Amino acid sequence: MSSNAVLKVISLLSVGFLLQCSSAAKPEGLNRQWMMISFKDYQKDFLVKNKASLDLSAYPSEHQTYHAYMGCNQIRLQASFGADQSVKAGDISATMRYCDDNESLENRFISEFPAVTRFKVEGHFLTLSDESGDEMKFVAADWD
Numbered sequence: 001m002s003s004n005a006v007l008k009v010i011s012l013l014s015v016g017f018l019l020q021c022s023s024a025a026k027p028e029g030l031n032r033q034w035m036m037i038s039f040k041d042y043q044k045d046f047l048v049k050n051k052a053s054l055d056l057s058a059y060p061s062e063h064q065t066y067h068a069y070m071g072c073n074q075i076r077l078q079a080s081f082g083a084d085q086s087v088k089a090g091d092i093s094a095t096m097r098y099c100d101d102n103e104s105l106e107n108r109f110i111s112e113f114p115a116v117t118r119f120k121v122e123g124h125f126l127t128l129s130d131e132s133g134d135e136m137k138f139v140a141a142d143w144d
Contacts (some may be wrong), residue, residue, distance in 0.1 A: 027083050029121040030056050034138035036070075040108060050102055052109075054126075054138060056081075068113075070106040072099030081119060086130065089114040091101075112136075 036052035037044050050071030057066075070076040078090030092110055099106070114131040124143035128136045 002138075003120075015065065017027060027081055030081055030119070030126070031135035033057060035127050035141050036136065037137065037139050038137035039132075040112075041103075046105075050105065053141065059075070068109065071102035073097050073102075073106055075106070075110065077113060085117045085119055087119050089116055100138050109136075 016065065020078040034054045034056060036047045036054065039047065039052070052070045053068065053074060055067045055069075064080050065076060065078050075092065075094045077092040080088045080090070082088070092113055094110060112130070112134070113128075113136075115134075116128045116136070117131055118129045120127045120129075124140040126138040126140075128138075
């Protein structure tokens, strides 16, 4: 194989790698800690008291792994966020501590997050929604 052909192959592989990396990037505005302010029939005061949150900060992971907390257990989830405001939820798991007050909130979040298909960022607010229009709403934790 000539050195010219080798350079072409390397160039093509490099371009393919760069395109793959750029498609995995999260859309602008998501890369932060979000505090939950609205979810199902839970009162905002209850969500705030339990520090219900979703951490979409950048993690050095090819699997797009993020963390959530609903007041007791640590929740790990995988999700990809598209430039078209789509969400594709993946695996979700949690630690197994017993929690009297938070078990319902955690179980509902864990069961409902995989159904999320859309997101919208408006200023300091994030809304996640499913196909039927059910929403989870968050405010940026670093916003006063």
